[in-house]
Amino acid sequence: MQKNADAATLMLVNNPLVEVHSSSDFNEDALFSASVLSPFSIAVIDLLSTISAKIIRNKLITLYPDVLYFAFWCSRKNLTKLASTYQAGSNRFGRGVIFHIAPSNVPINFAFSMVAGLLAGNVNIIRLPSSNFPQVQIICDAVVEALDMPEHKLLRNQLLLIRYPHNKSITDYLSKKCNVRIIWGGDNAINEIRNSPLSPNSFDITFADRYSICIINSAFYLSYQNKAKIAKDFYNDTYLLDQNACSSPHLIIWVGNDSDTCLAKNVFWSYLHNLLLEKYSLSPINAINKLSDSYFSAINLKDSHLVKAEDNLIIRISIDKLFEGIENFKSSCGFFYEFNAVNISELSSIVNSKYQTITYLGFDYDYFNLFINNFIPKGIDRIVPIGKALDFNLTWDGFDLITSLSRIIHFDAFE
Amino acid sequence: MISNNLNNLLSLAPFSLAHSEKEVILNKALISLTKHHIENCIEYEKITNFINLDLNKIFNYVDLPFLPVRLFKQFELLSVPKSQIIKTMTSSGTTGQSLSKIFLDRSTSTFQIKVLTKIVSSLIGNQRLPMVVIDSPDVIGDRSKFSARGAGIIGFSMFGNDRIFCLNSDMSLNIDLFIQYLSKHKNSKILLFGFTYIVWLHFYQELINRNISLDLSNCILIHGGGWKKLLIDKNINAFDFKRQLYDICGIRNVYDYYGMVEQTGTINIECSEGFLHPSIFSDIIIRDPFDFSVVENGKIGLIEVVSILPYSYPGHILLTEDEGIIYGVDNCKCGKLGKYFKVLGRVKNAEKRGCSDTYVS
Numbered sequence: 049m050q051k052n053a054d055a056a057t058l059m060l061v062n063n064p065l066v067e068v069h070s071s072s073d074f075n076e077d078a079l080f081s082a083s084v085l086s087p088f089s090i091a092v093i094d095l096l097s098t099i100s101a102k103i104i105r106n107k108l109i110t111l112y113p114d115v116l117y118f119a120f121w122c123s124r125k126n127l128t129k130l131a132s133t134y135q136a137g138s139n140r141f142g143r144g145v146i147f148h149i150a151p152s153n154v155p156i157n158f159a160f161s162m163v164a165g166l167l168a169g170n171v172n173i174i175r176l177p178s179s180n181f182p183q184v185q186i187i188c189d190a191v192v193e194a195l196d197m198p199e200h201k202l203l204r205n206q207l208l209l210i211r212y213p214h215n216k217s218i219t220d221y222l223s224k225k226c227n228v229r230i231i232w233g234g235d236n237a238i239n240e241i242r243n244s245p246l247s248p249n250s251f252d253i254t255f256a257d258r259y260s261i262c263i264i265n266s267a268f269y270l271s272y273q274n275k276a277k278i279a280k281d282f283y284n285d286t287y288l289l290d291q292n293a294c295s296s297p298h299l300i301i302w303v304g305n306d307s308d309t310c311l312a313k314n315v316f317w318s319y320l321h322n323l324l325l326e327k328y329s330l331s332p333i334n335a336i337n338k339l340s341d342s343y344f345s346a347i348n349l350k351d352s353h354l355v356k357a358e359d360n361l362i363i364r365i366s367i368d369k370l371f372e373g374i375e376n377f378k379s380s381c382g383f384f385y386e387f388n389a390v391n392i393s394e395l396s397s398i399v400n401s402k403y404q405t406i407t408y409l410g411f412d413y414d415y416f417n418l419f420i421n422n423f424i425p426k427g428i429d430r431i432v433p434i435g436k437a438l439d440f441n442l443t444w445d446g447f448d449l450i451t452s453l454s455r456i457i458h459f460d461a462f463e
Numbered sequence: 464m465i466s467n468n469l470n471n472l473l474s475l476a477p478f479s480l481a482h483s484e485k486e487v488i489l490n491k492a493l494i495s496l497t498k499h500h501i502e503n504c505i506e507y508e509k510i511t512n513f514i515n516l517d518l519n520k521i522f523n524y525v526d527l528p529f530l531p532v533r534l535f536k537q538f539e540l541l542s543v544p545k546s547q548i549i550k551t552m553t554s555s556g557t558t559g560q561s562l563s564k565i566f567l568d569r570s571t572s573t574f575q576i577k578v579l580t581k582i583v584s585s586l587i588g589n590q591r592l593p594m595v596v597i598d599s600p601d602v603i604g605d606r607s608k609f610s611a612r613g614a615g616i617i618g619f620s621m622f623g624n625d626r627i628f629c630l631n632s633d634m635s636l637n638i639d640l641f642i643q644y645l646s647k648h649k650n651s652k653i654l655l656f657g658f659t660y661i662v663w664l665h666f667y668q669e670l671i672n673r674n675i676s677l678d679l680s681n682c683i684l685i686h687g688g689g690w691k692k693l694l695i696d697k698n699i700n701a702f703d704f705k706r707q708l709y710d711i712c713g714i715r716n717v718y719d720y721y722g723m724v725e726q727t728g729t730i731n732i733e734c735s736e737g738f739l740h741p742s743i744f745s746d747i748i749i750r751d752p753f754d755f756s757v758v759e760n761g762k763i764g765l766i767e768v769v770s771i772l773p774y775s776y777p778g779h780i781l782l783t784e785d786e787g788i789i790y791g792v793d794n795c796k797c798g799k800l801g802k803y804f805k806v807l808g809r810v811k812n813a814e815k816r817g818c819s820d821t822y823v824s
Contacts, residue, residue, distance in 0.1 A: 336810065344537060354515070
């Protein structure tokens with residue numbers, strides 16, 4: 049690796065994934081003197097729409113709905129729409145260098161983090177997940193190709209994608225040099241990374257372990273025509289990422305009368321099961337994990353029962369009461385608690401700051417609004433329809449990323 | 464009642480029952496044990512309620528619930544009052560993070576020893592033999608926490624006399640000590656015992672590297688711990704292992720065994736044909752991870768182990784994290800009756816779960 053090469057060239061000369069071995073691999077001049085921009089600059093929108101177009105042309109795209117979603121999110125059309133909703137202030141610029149630490153459970157997360165950093169006008173160093181996700185490769189290929197084009201030349205120093213195995217000295221170096229550090233969970237990783245100090249002028253944006261649920265109106269579900277679509281949407285929220293995303297629901301709440309709920313459950317899980325037989329492969333270790341986790345719950349929880357199933361694809365545990373701390377009993381690869389509720393207000397006894405996403409089917413804004421205003425829940429950052437759990441928004445976990453990642457040079461007039 | 468059963472079985476040769484006969488005994492014993500554990504172990508009862516178990520509808524042990532071995536690391540599971548516990552076996556998992564805890568009362572411990580003796584005697588005869596442990600004495604040094612390796616050594620040491628460890632603390636072979644020992648016991652069969660990978664790396668490799676040839680034709684080697692490491696790191700399989708050991712030191716009697724701390728006593732031992740056999744006190748079932756159904760012979764699946772010994776703790780029916788294949792029943796060329804199988808190794812580990820794996824040690 050050429051030590052004194054332009055930092056971004058490091059990325060181009062080798063492969064999109066730059067393997068970093070020590071902090072001296074970084075070219076300080078190139079990296080830390082690159083300029084910041086205003087949020088939603090045309091140059092960045094141009095670059096992102098080029099990346100978007102390249103991804104869409106990739107033949108593998110049909111295998112990865114998450115990557116396709118990312119590509120559409122970065123289209124000129126969507127970015128222009130977002131730019132228009134954003135209130136530009138004068139003299140707002142990126143903060144400088146953002147050090148992003150991507151999570152390992154959601155492959156495309158690094159890309160959204162990168163985009164948020166770019167749109168806010170910053171220079172971005174992104175540490176990629178350690179696992180070899182194909183989604184990561186597809187996006188990185190498109191990024192490298194785009195940056196290689198003459199029309200995006202000016203942005204070559206805005207972006208560096210790196211990968212390195214656990215190495216505190218590199219993390220120390222980047223933490224010290226950056227203006228903002230974004231850590232995408234979980235709690236353990238955040239605690240570990242916080243052992244690497246920031247400089248006094250910098251701050252962390254952390255996305256810690258979260259918990260998500262799903263609420264379904266039984267009668268609405270039964271009358272909804274396209275049940276296969278609901279199964280597919282639910283699959284994308286859950287099994288697509290082995291239920292490991294923070295937004296993936298682990299508790300399913302059914303609202304309705306007993307007979308509607310009973311029938312709706314049978315139909316819902318049956319549709320999902322058929323889809324899983326087609327699309328999902330449960331590895332042996334995950335079958336064991338789910339069995340172990342279900343017995344762990346059996347021992348620790350009162351009033352819980354395993355719903356009988358013909359195979360291990362969907363583990364459902366029905367509970368008679370919602371209990372505080374249920375977020376500590378989650379598992380993955382298809383493991384759900386189920387509860388019949390009369391009204392969403394029953395959630396008020398258990399919602400805490402860990403709760404992030406509610407995905408729903410068959411309710412409207414007023415229904416949630418009433419709940420939110422009557423109970424002012426300690427958690428819940430977003431309420432979205434089933435299928436949109438993994439949708440990205442520039443306001444995430446309560447952070448408006450554009451304003452958080454940029455700064456204003458304030459001017460007071462002389463009187 | 465259970466001990467009567469066991470005492471009767473102890474009078475039989477340990478591999479002398481055809482599967483159909485064994486099944487009758489196992490059905491009775493395991494259903495009875497299940498009832499006992501439901502009545503005496505709160506956690507076990509919670510599990511059986513959780514899965515809505517109706518024992519009235521169960522007649523074969525294949526339909527009894529199996530506990531994942533992991534549960535013994537997460538909970539202290541007992542089916543007798545704590546005051547009756549005379550021994551606690553502990554064994555760290557591979558990550559060394561949490562310990563399995565197995566609680567033994569007097570009768571369970573006694574029967575485990577009797578059964579182990581019965582099984583091992585079928586290999587080494589009825590007398591204690593001079594014994595060389597192919598490991599360093601440090602492995603059983605810290606009594607508060609044995610590794611699986613240490614537990615195996617302690618267990619087998621009851622078959623040995625004048626036990627020595629032939630590896631030094633740094634795992635180098637103390638060849639002088641070993642040769643001295645061979646000479647001291649030259650008129651006796653000698654029992655060698657060790658962990659498969661250790662035997663290979665620190666015994667066999669050492670003999671090769673130092674160009675030492677020995678005559679161990681009068682020795683019996685019993686080893687356990689699995690082949691995965693040897694296969695992956697050194698590309699050595701069971702056949703190579705035996706062959707190459709024979710070439711270097713003439714040792715013919717080499718037996719693998721498969722057992723676990725969660726079911727001590729009822730180990731499965733290798734026969735002359737290279738297959739593992741459960742004794743009349745235990746059995747093996749292979750399950751499809753897709754739905755835990757029993758797979759047909761010849762197919763890979765998860766290994767379930769059943770044993771009629773665990774009385775003081777609910778370890779009579781366990782789902783391991785190992786994969787294996789049953790090759791046949793009652794017709795092994797070695798002459799032992801019952802099922803015979805092979806262990807392929809640990810299930811492939813999942814990617815760590817949760818948001819970030821990078822920093823979880």
